[in-house]
Amino acid sequence: MKLSQTEENYLKAIYSLAYSKTNNVSTTLISAALKTKASSVTDMIKKLADKNLIHYKKYQGVSLTNMGKKIAVEIIRKHRLWEVFLVSKLNYNWDEVHELAEQLEHIKSDTLIDKLEAFLEFPTNDPHGDPIPDKDGNIKHHKNIMLSSVEIEKYCVVIGIKDSSDSFLRYLDRIGIQLGSTLKVISKEAFDNSMRIENNQVPFSISNQISQNLFVKVL
Amino acid sequence: MKLSQTEENYLKAIYSLAYSKTNNVSTTLISAALKTKASSVTDMIKKLADKNLIHYKKYQGVSLTNMGKKIAVEIIRKHRLWEVFLVSKLNYNWDEVHELAEQLEHIKSDTLIDKLEAFLEFPTNDPHGDPIPDKDGNIKHHKNIMLSSVEIEKYCVVIGIKDSSDSFLRYLDRIGIQLGSTLKVISKEAFDNSMRIENNQVPFSISNQISQNLFVKVL
DNA sequence: TTTTAGATTTAGATAGGTCTAAATATTTTA
DNA sequence: TAAAATATTTAGACCTATCTAAATCTAAAA
16 A cells, blocks of 8 residues: 555544544644644545545545554554664754655655664664564553552663653753653652652652653653 | 755766766757656756756756755765675675665755764765765776786786676676676677676686676776 | 758646645534 | 524635647658
8 A cells, every 4th residue: 555645644643643542633733733624624524434544434534444543553653663763873852853754754664663773773662762563463461550640769760751852852862861761659749749850860840741741750 | 945856856867877978968868868758858948947957958958056966976975885784784685776776865854964974984986886975075986997908928906897787787696797807808709799708716707798887997 | 052851848737745825614602 | 492603515716737629830851
């Protein structure tokens, strides 16, 4: 199946929006995600439905077919492997690679991405901690434990970031938190849900917004 | 200046066709190179002339402006660096990389290609021996000495390939010739210009067509 | 130098992806 | 449950890049 870059982007967007949702994805949601107008989305939706990549009934929103899901996951695989390449080989920072990977993920080749994966020595996660789907589309989702829900006195390791916006990633750089950092929860403030934590023996406070954006594994 | 992939391909094609020619490049030549119709070329030519990337007068063919030349060389730089990456890092063969590089050369980024170049440790030539333009667009062309013009008894090193078609590259693989191979010219046949050469002590014959496709440096 | 062949350009059409404005459907709220 | 607000779809337009067919120009041959 040959798809245009645009079609691929729609599938990817629908996949991301549908994640952890049973209900269908609405036209407006897609248009917001892709920064297009709702009318453009309606047009494209029809096209993708004709190709059996999504389920669509007028006014009911859409969901991916198995075929559509497979393609979406392939694109995500490419995106994340390219991000690993950019960070680990070309020395980009983790907040600089998204846009570039958005382009690279659309390179068409039957062999490229598997060769890239081998060259990178089969990484399991991208620079933001998101899991890299394997060749067959299987994804090892880590359990979504947020730092905000870790109990006082417990230690945990940062394994992922929920909102990987550039500004958030740069904030993490500034306060010295990266993937693999071991944090200790010292205390929580009831009134604003901020928490006091320790990283490398250095204690500091973070807002609830921050602690809800960090996935951790409790030790 | 933001250019579409198509516009970039036109500039690249015009650059290659104009190489070592004083006269302008014709519409038909471009259409053949890009496998489009002449009428499509005329349309695009007007567009590129409006952007001051080519000189164009009706029925007179085109030539690149300095700006157009600069952009064409940048694309060639990207193409060749990606080819090096594919061969030296991802283990592609030299006959497999052209099509992929055609896609990768159009990735838009201010920093990517320089970082890639550093990662590859500043290669000077692509897998077919073609020189890689530097950041400022300077190209070190090697003198175009063909194997066919090397004198009997002389030794020479293969430094480039003129026609890098897949089939020719695979032929070279089969007979064991690669970039850097040292060849000795044993004899020449006057009637068909074929020549007998030696590679790693192994003597064999090659046709004139082959010997005119190999650039060499005489030792 | 006139005819003819070949190259080039123009005119009008098509396809993909987008948009605005208007029409229609659904959901919310009073 | 009817009115109002919001979401979605349709209709018609535009832009890019392409095509075919026809018109025009240039160069070669007679």
